[in-house]
Amino acid sequence: MPELPEVTYYKKYVDATALHQEIVAVHVDDPKIAQASEKDFKEALLQQKLEKSLRHGKYVLLTLSNNKILIFHFGMSGSFEYLKHDELPKYAYFTLIFSDNSRLCFTCPRKFGKVFLAESIEAFKKEHNLGIDAMDLDFNTFKNLLSGKKGSIKGALLDQHLIAGIGNMYADEMLFQTKIHPKTSIDKLSESTIKALFKSMHPVLKTVINSQSQDEPLPKDYLTPHRKPDAPCPNGNGKVEKIKVSGRSTYFCPECQKEK
Structure with missing residues (x-):
């Protein structure tokens, strides 16, 4: 299971690839992983940019330009893949597509990962009682x-x-x-x-x-x-x-x- 050091790497990976890019499409391919509806994800994410990132514990938290928070927990086997082509990885269950047609995929073969939406980082930490x-x-x-x-x-x-x-x-x-x-x-x-x-x-x-x-x-x-x-x-x-x-x-x- 990814722990703090691995999640630190994923944060840096997002920083180096997807940060400051405009989201033009969202694909939610597994409702078990998505902790909100596809409609809610699209309303929150479309035409927004990933402005900054934070790692807290085993979570990567991404602040959007509308100040909403997109949050990833990696479960047993989750990871990110950033691609500049249309062919998606086999286990890509949540995908952001950017204005240059690049995409950030959340892959999770064992499906224990989670993707959340939150109004603020502090509200999410309080809701999930994170230390x-x-x-x-x-x-x-x-x-x-x-x-x-x-x-x-x-x-x-x-x-x-x-x-x-x-x-x-x-x-x-x-x-x-x-x-x-x-x-x-x-x-x-x-x-x-x-x-x-x-x-x-x-x-x-x-x-x-x-x-x-x-x-x-x-x-x-x-x-x-x-x-x-x-x-x-x-x-x-x-x-x-x-x-x-x-x-x-x-x-x-x-x-x-x-x-x-």
Whole structure:
């Protein structure tokens, strides 16, 4: 599933291709993905331009010249494709056509993505109860968000109502980098451990963003490239294991991340 680093790439992709272009046609090819009617999308989008973009958590939010907001959530397999020809990708379920006949397609093979219309960014965030973006967190806010919470720290990191943008893969990476077992109860974390986890958050996300934008491998001490059972621990400490935490497949090193 696309997480904050991947969605950051999609935002930059729109910025480099479709921004400031006039929309002359809208194709809505799957009502499961479209969270408004085709009529509503056309009324909001036709003859408008995509003026600016924002990423919040796992969403890309595009402000139109009429100040309405077009919003994409990428689900399990969503992505953008910008084309300068008429042949559409196989799984293009939402398409904007611009005045120069180029088009921005939202492709989503597994159909878990969503496309929304909203009156404002703040109204959308409030309606969907989205937490603060992971890249906007400071330590005190992070500590306060966890205060009084129960359950596993992995579950808390995945909760988009608390912190928007972190998903399964990079939650595992942050916990591996700070040697925290993913099942650890939040109330068992010391302040120093919470601080260490917070200090890993932005570096991990920025490292992945840079790796993807520069098409370079992740550092050798990262767990992410080793996400399969019995893969060697990148620290040389045994083998990676797979368990379920908060209903999600979770990878960790039992030697590096001792359960307490």
